[in-house]
Amino acid sequence: MIELNRVVKTYQIGExxxxxxxxxxxxxxxxxxxxxxGPSGSGKSTLLCLMGCLDxxxxxxxxxxxxxxxxxxxxxxAHVRNRTVGFVFQTYNLLxxxxxxxxxxxxxxxxxxxxxxxxxxxxxxxxxxxQVGLSHRIHHRPSQMSGxxxxxxxxxxALVNSPKIILADEPTGNLDSKTxxxxxxxxxxxxxxxxxxxxxxxxxxxxxxxxxxxHIADGAIRQRHTLFGA
Amino acid sequence: xxxxxxxxxxxxxxxxxxxxxxxxxxxLVIGTAAIIIVVAIANGxxxxxxxxxxxxxxxxxxxxxxxxxVSHRAGTLTLSDVDAxxxxxxxxxxxxxxxxxKEVRGPSGHHPxxxxxxxxxxxxxxxxxxxxxxxISLLDVRSRAPVVVFTKESANRLFxxxxxxxxxxxxxxxxxxxxxxxxxxxxxxxxAAMTKGADYFIPVSTLLYFEKDINxxxxxxxxxxxxxxxxxxxxxxxxxSDPARKNxxxxxxxxESIEEIKKKDRALMMQLMSIAAVSLLVGGIGIMNVMLTSVxxxxxxxxxxxxxxxxxxxxxxxxxxxxxxxxGVGGILGTVLGxxxxxxxxxxxxxxxxxxxxFSSVVLSIGFSLTFGLFFGLFPASKAAHLSPIESLRxx
Numbered sequence: 289m290i291e292l293n294r295v296v297k298t299y300q301i302g303e304x305x306x307x308x309x310x311x312x313x314x315x316x317x318x319x320x321x322x323x324x325x326g327p328s329g330s331g332k333s334t335l336l337c338l339m340g341c342l343d344x345x346x347x348x349x350x351x352x353x354x355x356x357x358x359x360x361x362x363x364x365x366a367h368v369r370n371r372t373v374g375f376v377f378q379t380y381n382l383l384x385x386x387x388x389x390x391x392x393x394x395x396x397x398x399x400x401x402x403x404x405x406x407x408x409x410x411x412x413x414x415x416x417x418x419q420v421g422l423s424h425r426i427h428h429r430p431s432q433m434s435g436x437x438x439x440x441x442x443x444x445x446a447l448v449n450s451p452k453i454i455l456a457d458e459p460t461g462n463l464d465s466k467t468x469x470x471x472x473x474x475x476x477x478x479x480x481x482x483x484x485x486x487x488x489x490x491x492x493x494x495x496x497x498x499x500x501x502x503h504i505a506d507g508a509i510r511q512r513h514t515l516f517g518a
Numbered sequence: 519x520x521x522x523x524x525x526x527x528x529x530x531x532x533x534x535x536x537x538x539x540x541x542x543x544x545x546l547v548i549g550t551a552a553i554i555i556v557v558a559i560a561n562g563x564x565x566x567x568x569x570x571x572x573x574x575x576x577x578x579x580x581x582x583x584x585x586x587x588v589s590h591r592a593g594t595l596t597l598s599d600v601d602a603x604x605x606x607x608x609x610x611x612x613x614x615x616x617x618x619x620k621e622v623r624g625p626s627g628h629h630p631x632x633x634x635x636x637x638x639x640x641x642x643x644x645x646x647x648x649x650x651x652x653x654i655s656l657l658d659v660r661s662r663a664p665v666v667v668f669t670k671e672s673a674n675r676l677f678x679x680x681x682x683x684x685x686x687x688x689x690x691x692x693x694x695x696x697x698x699x700x701x702x703x704x705x706x707x708x709x710a711a712m713t714k715g716a717d718y719f720i721p722v723s724t725l726l727y728f729e730k731d732i733n734x735x736x737x738x739x740x741x742x743x744x745x746x747x748x749x750x751x752x753x754x755x756x757x758x759s760d761p762a763r764k765n766x767x768x769x770x771x772x773x774e775s776i777e778e779i780k781k782k783d784r785a786l787m788m789q790l791m792s793i794a795a796v797s798l799l800v801g802g803i804g805i806m807n808v809m810l811t812s813v814x815x816x817x818x819x820x821x822x823x824x825x826x827x828x829x830x831x832x833x834x835x836x837x838x839x840x841x842x843x844x845x846g847v848g849g850i851l852g853t854v855l856g857x858x859x860x861x862x863x864x865x866x867x868x869x870x871x872x873x874x875x876x877f878s879s880v881v882l883s884i885g886f887s888l889t890f891g892l893f894f895g896l897f898p899a900s901k902a903a904h905l906s907p908i909e910s911l912r913x914x
Binding site for chain 2: 337340342343344362363366367369370371375377381383385386390394395397398399406445449
């Protein structure tokens with residue numbers, strides 16, 4: 289489902305180029321639940337952004353659902369971000385002046401196949417909010433919701449175009465452990481229904497729920513299948 | 519994404535962000551209105567100045583004696599000249615303009631005052647307003663009636679009480695009946711310098727009857743409208759036919775004063791343009807700031823929309839529609855506000871601030887509001903739209 293082949297990412301910070309990822313190769317199968325762990329600045333978030341087409345690699349190849357995304361143009365990349373991948377961020381990234389329903393239906397308006405006309409979008413967005421247990425908060429704005437509720441809205445938004453892959457960047461990073469557990473439970477539920485799930489996390493508790501853990505340090509994969517200390 | 523959807527998003531966005539949209543629009547409204555108001559005020563005073571310069575001059579020629587420095591001789595004008603001029607073709611009337619100072623005696627004192635001999639209609643042309651009583655009539659002139667019209671100021675000095683109409687005064691020993699009181703034209707609207715100094719007006723025929731040997735300082739000839747060229751030719755011919763008066767009579771050339779007025783108008787127009795340019799600049803900078811701030815603070819939103827599947831074109835389209843909506847609405851509201859203020863200002867200031875909105879300034883300011891709105895909205899938006907989503911998402 290996701291395949292990275294000798295992926296290098298270099299950022300230009302002022303005069304000096306900084307190499308964040310130095311030749312990462314990995315393969316994630318369809319329906320897998322994989323955690324990516326590593327210290328701050330190790331490149332794990334960058335890795336996830338490359339998988340989600342939010343950024344493109346300096347060199348190397350990224351393949352998503354059989355499509356090579358490393359040489360796609362703007363329109364093709366937008367299509368992949370819209371349909372193949374659902375992204376869940378640590379800081380939720382909801383639009384502050386939109387209510388929950390509006391935030392959830394946002395990816396639908398960028399669909400090119402017009403599967404959901406205007407009126408249906410609202411109905412479908414409500415269904416998804418109901419699925420993540422927020423049917424009572426649909427008209428609230430992000431500022432009127434708790435962190436956990438916001439993250440549920442974000443998950444509903446990631447699901448709205450039925451993507452094959454959900455990428456979550458520290459989804460529990462801003463939440464207490466109880467709410468964090470609830471979010472992980474929701475994500476695991478999605479994985480059980482066949483969605484490929486990749487979670488970047490600091491939290492060994494969260495990571496241990498995954499079938500596979502990938503450790504990143506200094507822009508390269510260190511170990512597989514074991515935990516990186518508690 | 520279809521255009522209809524972009525419009526839907528833009529409208530929804532503006533409704534959801536009422537305060538921010540309102541503030542952007544306010545900036546545009548003030549910028550647009552400022553341009554229209556400033557130009558209207560400048561143009562209003564320009565018009566007033568030009569009007570006061572050209573008042574009563576359009577169909578009037580003046581003739582006056584001249585001193586020739588070579589021959590050391592001075593010209594004279596007589597009543598027979600007045601008569602002859604009035605009979606020339608295309609000349610409607612010829613009136614000697616005589617301003618004389620006489621001792622005027624009223625119930626509350628006597629003062630030396632300046633009197634002008636006039637025709638009926640003279641006061642109207644020079645924008646005097648009848649305050650009480652009536653104007654000098656044709657009958658007064660024909661019968662050489664001893665009647666007088668005072669200005670309000672001089673009437674106040676000679677009489678107690680507000681309305682002296684019907685009372686008598688002595689002017690240079692002759693008893694005159696007061697038939698009217700006039701108020702002077704509003705400052706800046708006065709006509710020829712001659713009328714400005716006059717304290718009272720009597721029929722010109724009456725004045726000449728008592729002052730048979732008076733030296734006529736100038737003759738005012740009213741010509742048929744549009745026939746000023748032929749009338750001028752006739753007058754020149756009349757004085758030119760007598761070699762003894764060569765170079766001793768001067769005739770005002772209206773084309774000269776029209777040229778003068780045009781020159782002044784051009785200067786005032788330049789002033790107007792520079793004022794408009796400054797206010798355009800100020801308004802434009804205001805619009806630019808609003809748009810720039812709006813786009814910069816939405817970089818994060820742009821990044822998020824791209825992360826959720828928006829293409830660069832979708833983003834550009836959304837901003838294009840939004841900024842045209844904002845600047846269009848702002849431009850229209852600003853125009854309405856500008857026109858309303860231009861209309862109310864002269865009323866509130868009771869005529870002290872004349873305004874005259876200029877159509878091109880309305881077009882210009884709407885155009886500016888749209889152009890500035892679009893340019894300064896699109897430029898940063900297109901920059902943001904072409905960033906990678908992660909860069910805009912990290913932007914705080």
